[in-house]
Amino acid sequence: xxxxFKFKRFRRxxxxxxxxxxxxxxVLSKNDLIYPLFVVPGEKIKNPVKSMPGVFQHSIDTLxxxxxxxxxxxxxxxxxxxxxxxxxxxxxxxxxPNGIVQKSIRAIKKEVNDLVxxxxxxxxxxxxxxxxxxxxxxxxxxxxxxxxxxxxxxSHAEAGADMVAxxxxxxxxxxxxxxxLDYKGFTKIPIMSYAAxxxxxxxxxxxxxxxxxxxxxxRKSHQMDIGNxxxxxxxxxxxxxxxxxxxxxxxxGPYLDVIRKVKEKFGMPTAAYQVSGEYSMxxxxxxxxxxxxxxxxxxxxxxxxxxxxxxxxxxxxxxxxKWIDKNRK
Ligand code: PBG
Ligand code: ZN
Numbered sequence: 001x002x003x004x005f006k007f008k009r010f011r012r013x014x015x016x017x018x019x020x021x022x023x024x025x026x027v028l029s030k031n032d033l034i035y036p037l038f039v040v041p042g043e044k045i046k047n048p049v050k051s052m053p054g055v056f057q058h059s060i061d062t063l064x065x066x067x068x069x070x071x072x073x074x075x076x077x078x079x080x081x082x083x084x085x086x087x088x089x090x091x092x093x094x095x096x097p098n099g100i101v102q103k104s105i106r107a108i109k110k111e112v113n114d115l116v117x118x119x120x121x122x123x124x125x126x127x128x129x130x131x132x133x134x135x136x137x138x139x140x141x142x143x144x145x146x147x148x149x150x151x152x153x154x155s156h157a158e159a160g161a162d163m164v165a166x167x168x169x170x171x172x173x174x175x176x177x178x179x180x181l182d183y184k185g186f187t188k189i190p191i192m193s194y195a196a197x198x199x200x201x202x203x204x205x206x207x208x209x210x211x212x213x214x215x216x217x218x219r220k221s222h223q224m225d226i227g228n229x230x231x232x233x234x235x236x237x238x239x240x241x242x243x244x245x246x247x248x249x250x251x252x253g254p255y256l257d258v259i260r261k262v263k264e265k266f267g268m269p270t271a272a273y274q275v276s277g278e279y280s281m282x283x284x285x286x287x288x289x290x291x292x293x294x295x296x297x298x299x300x301x302x303x304x305x306x307x308x309x310x311x312x313x314x315x316x317x318x319x320x321x322k323w324i325d326k327n328r329k
Pocket of ligand 1: 120202
């Protein structure tokens with residue numbers, strides 16, 4: 001009797017490395033990368049962040065140098081996080097024209113051409129209590145916080161930011177930020193909204209880097225519950241209606257299903273944030289020789305792109321750009 005099972009020879013396209021490259025469906029490129037940077041007051045500072053090997057807090061002078069290097073590597077954009085001189089209940093330095101981020105933007109723009117500066121818009125780095133908004137007792141106020149976020153976004157644009165990225169997860173922030181930017185004449189400044197941002201344990205190392213650990217409680221009253229995906233779609237839809245130009249899913253690697261659905265449903269420019277914890281885990285395992293760091297880095301980034309991300313915010317941006325230089329003809 002004849003065997004009714006046939007089989008296909010998938011390996012035909014896998015023997016020759018050149019053929020493999022030809023049929024490769026997802027290729028990471030430098031244009032996919034956005035590099036996060038942390039800026040602190042002072043001079044000649046380059047503080048290693050202990051929980052994030054290879055990541056530093058920079059003073060403005062060393063930040064500018066770093067930006068030149070980033071630009072030379074062919075990375076198109078950075079996202080800036082500021083750690084202020086003084087923190088207070090209202091996070092005043094967040095919207096101070098002479099705040100740390102505003103000064104940094106002006107310094108970078110003076111020295112580095114053609115590097116897109118995105119700014120993170122939130123209050124948690126600037127408030128004494130480390131929360132993303134104004135407090136009434138232990139409650140994080142929504143509408144009162146919106147006014148301050150709009151002021152922060154406008155002050156970043158006035159300093160020369162190319163794009164603003166609200167990460168606070170207050171309801172309605174994209175709407176008020178868009179309105180405020182337009183009113184001040186910044187109709188051409190896009191908003192990249194942290195649209196589906198989960199209340200994640202993977203942000204731990206970032207809070208060391210940004211010195212933004214909440215003094216009490218957590219962020220569960222504004223960031224999303226880890227089990228929800230329908231809600232993520234509603235969050236993204238709302239941000240698009242309010243005027244978001246780019247929508248972000250965060251974290252990235254553990255939420256590839258969310259990235260995929262957001263991309264398929266809305267077809268918007270979609271960003272994914274490979275967050276601090278994702279980075280630190282790969283770094284730590286690599287440093288222990290438990291995994292091949294370079295391979296896993298490229299695998300993690302390629303997977304995020306394969307899921308549907310058009311751009312990736314990642315602490316690996318420089319390493320990935322170097323890898324691309326080395327490995328691509
Ligand atoms: C501020 C903000 C956070 C991150 C980006 N913007 C931290 C948080 O929400 O606690 C996390 C980035 C990372 O972990 O790399 N709201
Ligand atoms: Zn915040």
